[in-house]
Amino acid sequence: MKEAFDVAIVGAGPAGTSAACILADAGIKTIVFERGEYPGAKNMSGGVLYGYDLAQVLPDYVKRRCPIERNIVESRIWYLDKEGGYSLAYRDSIFAAERKHNVFTVSRAKFDCWYAQQAAKKGALVVPATVVVDLPRDEKGFVVGVVTGREDGEVRAKITLLADGINSPLAASTGFRLEPKAEEVALAVKEIIELPAEVIEGRFNVSAEDGVTTEVLGAITGGMSGVAVIYTNKSSLSLSVGANLADFAAEKIKPYELMEEFKQHPMVAPLISGGKPMEYTAHWLAEGGYDAIPKLYGDGYLITGDSAMLFNTPHREGSNLAMASGKMAAETIIEAMKGKDCSRDGLAGYGRRLAESYVIKDMKKYRRFGRFLYQNKEIFNQLPHLAAFAGREIITVNGVSKKEKQKLIIRELRRQLSLCRLIRLAWRGWRSVK
């Protein structure tokens, strides 16, 4: 006989595990399948998490010894050309005091594993090393559980939650969402570079617990629409660089070539000097935005996290949207169980909850942003060059008058981009985030 559960969850990432914690707390019989050898084994992110959303699921996550690497007290944004660039930073002592753990870094391999252990302690059954290969339906079209790659691997469930991330062919192969188009995903590579904790603290000017995030835009993605990041962990730095998958295909640039160039950039090289490369991985990012969100629920199923394309591109927020949507999916399931209605009507509360939350509000606000970057490559080509030219001229003291330098900069601007194009770019940029 096939074993029956109330809820089957596909994927033990932040979305699936958040849902599992809430469901187990409510006494709902929940099983979580994870294809990795252990939760986290297949996961990768720049390593930033957000305390607010985690606390909505596990208010005592610090007491439960969440594997926090560093508490973030400073956010930097860099706009780089090949040889130099601009840096804008905001540091505030509030993030080491009242707002401590607003943002912190983790190793996803350690965090996902710890998080799944918390769900298991609450009573969810977490089954690693098991791939879900199908989502069977009954004669009325209701999803009735999962089929795994194991022998006799069918498990019945009243409701199935797809939390399988962006890199899973399952949702597309079973028709629950379309295969993402190349321009709807970014391909990112990540390298972990080990350094002694004191070296990191000295180079980033932080205390033993604190850290810095750096988001990098400009010429470092070889003219493609993309971004790089540097995050401080306890005794390592996470570097990632990624760009739109369609751009990679068109430009024939290899991701590891981007990483090598990034590491050699004069603003990056001194930060990683003497470090030991430890880990190298690649992953997709769900960058389709609001217009690529699939149908989020139906008869007997819901979709959450990256699998539902919930990723805020300009703010690089994904893990928090995954946790928040996982929690809302679980709350809706609890409601549906009480009402004994697992149909799309019984699960409609999920759509309402998401629409009222910051998740969909932010996705709507930035719905044009991904397309704006993709369609305006000046941001990654001419503009960083121009900005660097202006910076270099203004800083160089060489007997040339400032008026003359101003003329030089305007002449270069006209050579690279017309004023009209620049104004149009600024207008489109504003419209994409307003």
Ligand SMILES: Cc1cc2nc3c(=O)[nH]c(=O)nc-3n(C[C@H](O)[C@H](O)[C@H](O)COP(=O)(O)OP(=O)(O)OC[C@H]3O[C@@H](n4cnc5c(N)ncnc54)[C@H](O)[C@@H]3O)c2cc1C
């Ligand atoms: C380079 C990079 C940097 C990032 N930086 C940040 C950041 O700084 N901050 C941030 O908030 N977000 C960041 N993100 C995004 C963030 O990682 C995701 O938004 C987040 O992990 C989504 O969580 P999820 O649970 O929906 O999916 P995932 O974390 O992808 O988890 C899905 C899980 O499902 C499992 N799975 C998939 N298919 C199956 C199957 N068929 N059967 C069983 N198991 C399956 C996978 O193994 C995986 O464990 C980054 C992403 C990348 C790639």
